[in-house]
Amino acid sequence: MARTPRPAMADRLTTPIIYLVLLVAWEACTRYFRVPGWVLPMPSAIATTAWEWAPELASNTLVTMRETLVGFVLALVLSVPLAVVIAFAPVARRILYPILLGLQSIPKVALAPLVILWLGIGEWPKVVIVVLVCFFPILVNVVAGLEAAPRNMLDLMRSLTATQLSIFLRLRLLVALPPLFPGCKVAITFAVIGSVIGEFVAAQDGLGYLILTSTAQSQTPLAFAALLVLTVLSVVLFYAIEAVERRVVTWTP
Amino acid sequence: MAAASLSLSGVTKVYGRTGTETHALGPIDLTIEPGTFVSVVGPSGCGKSTLLRLVAGLEPASDGRIERDGAPLTGPSREVGIVFQDHVLFPWASILENVLLPAEVLGLPKAPARARALHLLEMTGLKDFAGARPQMLSGGMKQRAAFCRALLADPKMLLLDEPFGALDALTREELSLELSRLWQELGRTALLITHDIEEAILLGDRVIIMSARPGRIRADIPVDLARPRDVRTAQHPRFIEIKQQVRDLIFARPND
Ligand SMILES: Nc1ncnc2c1ncn2[C@@H]1O[C@H](COP(=O)(O)OP(=O)(O)OP(=O)(O)O)[C@@H](O)[C@H]1O
Numbered sequence: 368m369a370r371t372p373r374p375a376m377a378d379r380l381t382t383p384i385i386y387l388v389l390l391v392a393w394e395a396c397t398r399y400f401r402v403p404g405w406v407l408p409m410p411s412a413i414a415t416t417a418w419e420w421a422p423e424l425a426s427n428t429l430v431t432m433r434e435t436l437v438g439f440v441l442a443l444v445l446s447v448p449l450a451v452v453i454a455f456a457p458v459a460r461r462i463l464y465p466i467l468l469g470l471q472s473i474p475k476v477a478l479a480p481l482v483i484l485w486l487g488i489g490e491w492p493k494v495v496i497v498v499l500v501c502f503f504p505i506l507v508n509v510v511a512g513l514e515a516a517p518r519n520m521l522d523l524m525r526s527l528t529a530t531q532l533s534i535f536l537r538l539r540l541l542v543a544l545p546p547l548f549p550g551c552k553v554a555i556t557f558a559v560i561g562s563v564i565g566e567f568v569a570a571q572d573g574l575g576y577l578i579l580t581s582t583a584q585s586q587t588p589l590a591f592a593a594l595l596v597l598t599v600l601s602v603v604l605f606y607a608i609e610a611v612e613r614r615v616v617t618w619t620p
Numbered sequence: 621m622a623a624a625s626l627s628l629s630g631v632t633k634v635y636g637r638t639g640t641e642t643h644a645l646g647p648i649d650l651t652i653e654p655g656t657f658v659s660v661v662g663p664s665g666c667g668k669s670t671l672l673r674l675v676a677g678l679e680p681a682s683d684g685r686i687e688r689d690g691a692p693l694t695g696p697s698r699e700v701g702i703v704f705q706d707h708v709l710f711p712w713a714s715i716l717e718n719v720l721l722p723a724e725v726l727g728l729p730k731a732p733a734r735a736r737a738l739h740l741l742e743m744t745g746l747k748d749f750a751g752a753r754p755q756m757l758s759g760g761m762k763q764r765a766a767f768c769r770a771l772l773a774d775p776k777m778l779l780l781d782e783p784f785g786a787l788d789a790l791t792r793e794e795l796s797l798e799l800s801r802l803w804q805e806l807g808r809t810a811l812l813i814t815h816d817i818e819e820a821i822l823l824g825d826r827v828i829i830m831s832a833r834p835g836r837i838r839a840d841i842p843v844d845l846a847r848p849r850d851v852r853t854a855q856h857p858r859f860i861e862i863k864q865q866v867r868d869l870i871f872a873r874p875n876d
């Protein structure tokens with residue numbers, strides 16, 4: 368409680384300061400060694416380009432973010448009920464787990480062209496790819512969480528003559544909540560990669576498309592700007608999930 | 621008076637499959653009159669917890685008959701309240717919500733359940749912590765909350781499996797005296813498993829001593845000490861006499 372503001376301030380400033388130092392070093396090196404802009408642009412050049420191309424960057428970010436979020440939410444909505452089925456029906460586990468594991472093992476880069484062949488070059492095939500890369504980390508964590516209810520808590524519920532449904536709602540779901548979030552955090556970073564993979568194969572917009580076209584035209588600063596926005600997007604989404612986690616999981620398991 | 625009777629005849633428990641089975645318990649014959657407090661002591665691993673789980677209906681007996689109030693046991697019952705060695709409080713729920721769990725599960729009317737829960741928390745000195753999460757409480761307070769939860773649905777029988785086992789000596793003594801008072805007020809049947817001989821005598825109308833695995837009843841000692849009992853009861857000559865008797869029985873070799 369009685370934490371002095373000094374170290375807290377210092378803590379908060381360490382990260383930005385380190386990033387700033389790195390940026391300055393990058394700028395200095397590219398200037399000093401006269402690295403050509405199409406190989407490695409200076410941060411200042413990237414910033415200028417980003418400013419010039421701001422409307423295009425924004426509209427393409429919106430596309431990629433939409434694909435990522437829709438895919439992620441869809442993966443969440445699909446994998447949680449699937450996890451319930453797998454956790455409680457041994458038959459479903461025997462049949463579904465190998466299929467899902469197989470699906471997870473296929474490199475999504477290899478699957479992407481097929482998905483686009485089947486679904487066209489709109490946003491939906493990207494959403495499907497996002498779902499494919501996201502569902503597994505969520506599923507595995509939720510299945511493990513659903514099975515993690517401690518024996519003594521199960522005994523307590525049984526001693527109260529609780530039905531299986533009551534045990535599920537009052538105990539198992541809550542035990543599965545803390546592991547759900549690490550799964551989601553892994554999934555959301557995968558999700559961003561998933562939409563970019565889709566956009567790399569065939570697209571008309573999105574940050575992946577922008578990176579691809581700008582590198583093809585040797586507009587390296589623009590590619591870097593898009594890459595940067597992509598990274599920020601991924602980091603922001605990650606922390607957004609962490610913020611939700613902090614609000615939902617208020618106990619230490 | 622709503623207290624349950626209990627009777628076990630020829631009850632055994634064998635865990636595992638044939639070939640690798642563990643004969644954990646019995647045969648056990650035991651009758652408990654309504655409203656009596658029975659303490660069970662015995663060496664570690666002799667099947668005390670197993671006995672309690674069978675009586676609670678959490679596990680079926682391998683052989684023999686268990687009857688509660690004259691009816692054969694079929695499974696867990698709302699008329700039984702259990703306190704385990706660890707508090708088993710849900711970390712995501714407040715103390716009040718934890719104490720109200722039986723009412724939630726059994727679908728009891730909300731308002732009276734809440735009133736009773738608050739009353740129980742007040743009796744155990746936890747009223748100020750009704751809204752707190754379990755991790756905010758000390759070990760002794762958590763175990764008090766577990767007692768409140770066990771008592772919420774007004775069970776006819778209390779099953780206690782080393783309820784003070786995880787506590788320090790002082791808290792342990794304090795809580796067992798509290799339990800003694802509480803039990804006298806409620807007049808319910810109680811079965812207490814414990815490692816502590818003094819605790820067994822202080823609380824019990826009878827002390828049952830079990831032999832090493834497979835646990836059988838080696839002796840059944842009546843405790844003819846007046847109630848209410850308090851700290852000084854432990855200095856009573858009769859208490860010391862019974863304690864010596866129990867110790868002798870526990871540490872006696874099987875063929876004596
Ligand atoms: N679920 C189980 N499966 C197999 N064996 C078990 C199981 N539960 C208990 N046992 C065995 O039964 C025996 C009695 O166990 P139990 O827990 O009833 O002993 P206890 O008297 O309560 O011991 P303690 O004093 O250490 O709590 C032990 O040998 C134990 O290994």
Ligand SMILES: [Mg+2]
Pocket residue numbers: 668669670
């Ligand atoms: Mg035990």
